[in-house]
Amino acid sequence: MTVPVFYSISDDFTKYAAVSxxxxxxxxxxxxxxxxxxxxxxxxxxxxxxxxxxGAKNVHIKFSHIDDQLVAPIKNRKENYLRGDFFTMSIFYRLFIPELFPEYNKAIYIDSGTIVNDDIAKLYQTDLEDNLFAACTDSSIQYVDKMVKYIKDVLSLDPQKYINSGMLVLNSKAFRDEDFIDHFLNLLEKYHFDCIAPDQDYLNEIGEGRILHLNEKWDAMPNENTKPLSSPSLIHYNLFFKPWHFHGVQYEDYFWKNARETKFYSELKKELDDYTDAQRQEDREKLNKMLEKEDSTIKDPHNWARVKEQGPVTL
Structure with missing residues (x-):
């Protein structure tokens, strides 16, 4: 048995991916x-x-180039902006894994800004049953009123069941059998839903009722409102909680312990030292800007909730 694990990265994210x-x-x-x-x-x-x-004797590292034509239907448009701030195609790559790798009936996806503290094969052993994928509830937004309101009133979903897409155990066979990617692309083109987290929102919407929720230890995210988990299996430095940009980030010790063991430690330490207070303030303002998107999307007559009120969201 081979455990397949996928990252999606751009070149400038290599050093963080290397630590992960x-x-x-x-x-x-x-x-x-x-x-x-x-x-x-x-x-x-x-x-x-x-x-x-x-890599190691039993951990093989491979690279897969994403063809422009494959992702051509995903346009650089404001409704596809990540956090309402910028467009990056790499967030969508994870959705294509089942189609690109038909040899796997199950696969793991994790973001680059992560630390793995346990054997990732334990995730792979998850019994997905008839679910499309397994993931963890997005703990980073549970105390953010505007995000909770966005999930309830714009997406018409239960915030307690809204998952974070930074760690996924994909039922690749079900994705293929049910033409998930065609469904996603058709929804994207037909409705142009304005999203805060486009890939994540679509996964939550399409997967509603067929998402297996895993223990939060498999997607522990820095949070200023809760105590840290004592033994997180996977840490995900989500949103602007990046230990290479901010001091005092929850779970930062795990990152720096692993970073010290790589060739990128000096570069990462310099990045933290050189990051200015003005840049940190700008990051905080970006977070506020992201939350402001709730104000406009809730008034949109064509948001997820309004369309769903008219009946099933169809192709």
Whole structure:
């Protein structure tokens, strides 16, 4: 058995992905075989080598170039902006994994800004039954009133069941059998729903009722409102809680412990030291700007909730 794990990255995210990969390899079971794929469009040969060097005898590192034609239907339009701030195609790559890798009936996806503290094969052993995927409730937004309101009133979903897409166990066979990607692309083109987190919102909407919710330890996110988990299996530095930009981030020790064991430590430490208070303030303002999107989307007569009131969201 091979455990397939997927990241999607752009070239400038290599150093964070390298720390995540190092932590994954370090906690991998030496008796288990793993293949880690990096989905990308612009990864340099140098950075490919940097990542490949982090592999092990039983952890194979591979790269898969995302073809422009494959993602051509996803346009650089404001409703597809991540956090309402910028467009990045890489957030959508995870949705194509089942189609691009038909040899796998199940696959794991994790974001680059993560630390793996446990054997990732334990996730792969999840019994998905008839669910489309498994994930964790998005704990980073449960105390953010505007996000809770957005999920309830704009998406017409239960905030307690709204998952974060930074860690997914995909039922790849079900994705293929049910033409998930065609469904997604057709919805994207027909409705142009204005989203705060486009890939995540679509996953929550299409997967509603068929999402297996996992223990929060598999997607622990820094949070200023709750105490840290004592033994997080996977840490996800979501939104603007980046230990390479901010001091005092919850779970930051896990990141720096692993970063020190990679060639990127000095570069990452310098990035933290050089990041200015003005840049940190700008990041906080971006978060506020993201939350302001709730004000406009709730008035949109064509938002998810209004369309769903008229009946099932169809192709």
């Amino acid at each position: 990969l190092h932590s994954l390899v370090k906690n991998a079971n030496p008796q288990t075989d793993y293949t880690v794929y990096f989905l990308n469009q612009d990864l340099s040969d140098k950075h490919k080598k940097d990542l490949q060097d982090l």
